[in-house]
Amino acid sequence: MKHWHYALIVFIGGSCYGVLSTFVKFAYSANLSAPEVTGGQYFFGAVLIWIIFLFTKKIKFTFTQTSKLLLSGIPFGLTSLFYYQSLQRLDAALAIVFLFQFVWIGTVFDWIFNKKRPSKEKLVSITILLIGSVLAANIVLQEGSVPSWQGGIWGLLAAVSFTASVFLSGSVEKDIPPVQKSALLSTGALIVVFALYPPTFLFDVSVLSNLAPYGLLLGLFGVALPPLLFSIGMPHIGPGLGTILVASELPVAVTLSSFVLLEHISWTQWVGVLLILIGIVSGNIKSDKGKCKSFNKEILAHEM
Template identity: 25%
Template sequence: MKQSWGPLWILLAAFLWGTTGTAQTFAPETAHPIAIGAARLAVGGVSLLVIVLLLGKWDLKNWPVKETLVAAISMAIFQPLFFSSVTITGVAIGTVITIGSAPILSGVLEWFFLKKSPSNIWRVSTGLSIIGCLLLFLNKGSVHVDPYGILMALGAGLAFAFYALVSRKLITHHSSLSVVAVVFSLSAIFLSPFLFIYDMSWISEFSGAVVTLHLGIVTTGIAYLLFAKGLATVPSSTAVTLSLGEPLTAAIFGVFILKEQLDLTSWIGISLLLVGIGLLIGLPRKKGQLGH
């Protein structure tokens, strides 16, 4: 796989993640956000596992158990922490803190565990992208600064950063498809208790079934497979910054599908996000590297 395709795979994954919020608006009102997250992982994990078995790529020989458990637990923790933070603090502040902290925490983890210091381009790109994200979400929903909600959002950002860091190590020895299938199948098992705690009757409704399939297959199975493919050639800190294309996509879908109105501040935020992501895609390529 050509190195130049790495960031494009990640941006495509971010595009698919960006449809999550819009898709959830079509779910039945009785669907609890955490229940949606648990169902999402269950469908995504099972679908990936079936594909791996059908393609005959199931190979657990010399499989790194510790790294797999860390990745699976990180993704399982991310779901309830993120949805809970959004419930407590509101969509705006919960989302900004989660996806804004993830690139910074990812850079710190790379420095701490891999002894790699992110480049100046990464610092500038991440800074612009986070500011752009903040400006974009100033237009969204109510803001309630609750310390527990903020801690949950930071925890979600850290969980995603850990997932990206460990997954990159996993895919250096195993195929992206098998790694994502194993990790998300385990994550689904870890979150399965939520399927019994919350009312899941909504999933039998047509809209509930369609939303669950979309979230599970498209925004989980396909999206995280693309993200894993990108991680094969892109540092985890850079990959997490590129994933900030998710709120950019969500905002665009909100305007054209949900008929939301964005003010000037939000459009400035979109512009900064585009510039930040563009720096990571364009400038590093001239040096034959990404993020370092």
């Protein structure tokens, strides 16, 4: 695959997260609680990816490898739990901006762990993304009470855990087939969610039957697909560019809110969506140019 193919895969993975807010609102309107929605999302997501796993290529690996992948799945589960706590204390618009800080945190991770210092172009791209996120979340035109500092901390924890999940999906056990790897990551996430939200809904037939349609959709787009797509694309593009591409989440969420939920979206929000897309494209273009220059240098060195 070409570099942009892997970038597109990660972009789609980020877009999957943007779908979730719409399905969550439908689930809440069906009188389902947050613990039921969160638990159902991870339960059905894990079941879906394990079913896919049955029909794919498998390799044997050690107990240590299994343990690493299960532990690496914990940040996937923690992200939803932290974000839910943030939403309990903050307006949704402000909570998503705190979560959106993963854009620059991913670059910091890349700098610390991979020794990749961010370029000026990448810093410009991140700045555009952050400005776009504030506009898309409609914070500028909102008036409200003083934000809760506890909610801000939970939001930042969600951003850090999300960055960690993206980073680990691209760095841990790279040689394991993506579906097999995603199944273990999802299982790790499921374990931590069930530990904090005991799955009582599994023993209540009426709740489970009501939850199933929403759980399947949330599980597909929130648990099964993202780790799988990140496992395919992240090893080839790195967490720095990866977290920029995952910013596709917010434009998708805003667009679906407008066309599916029929919510009013202001012109400033659409400007924010446009800025986010510009930031994503500019970050990817600069990365591709850098790769081309590096490739050309290798060819010249070989010829000499």
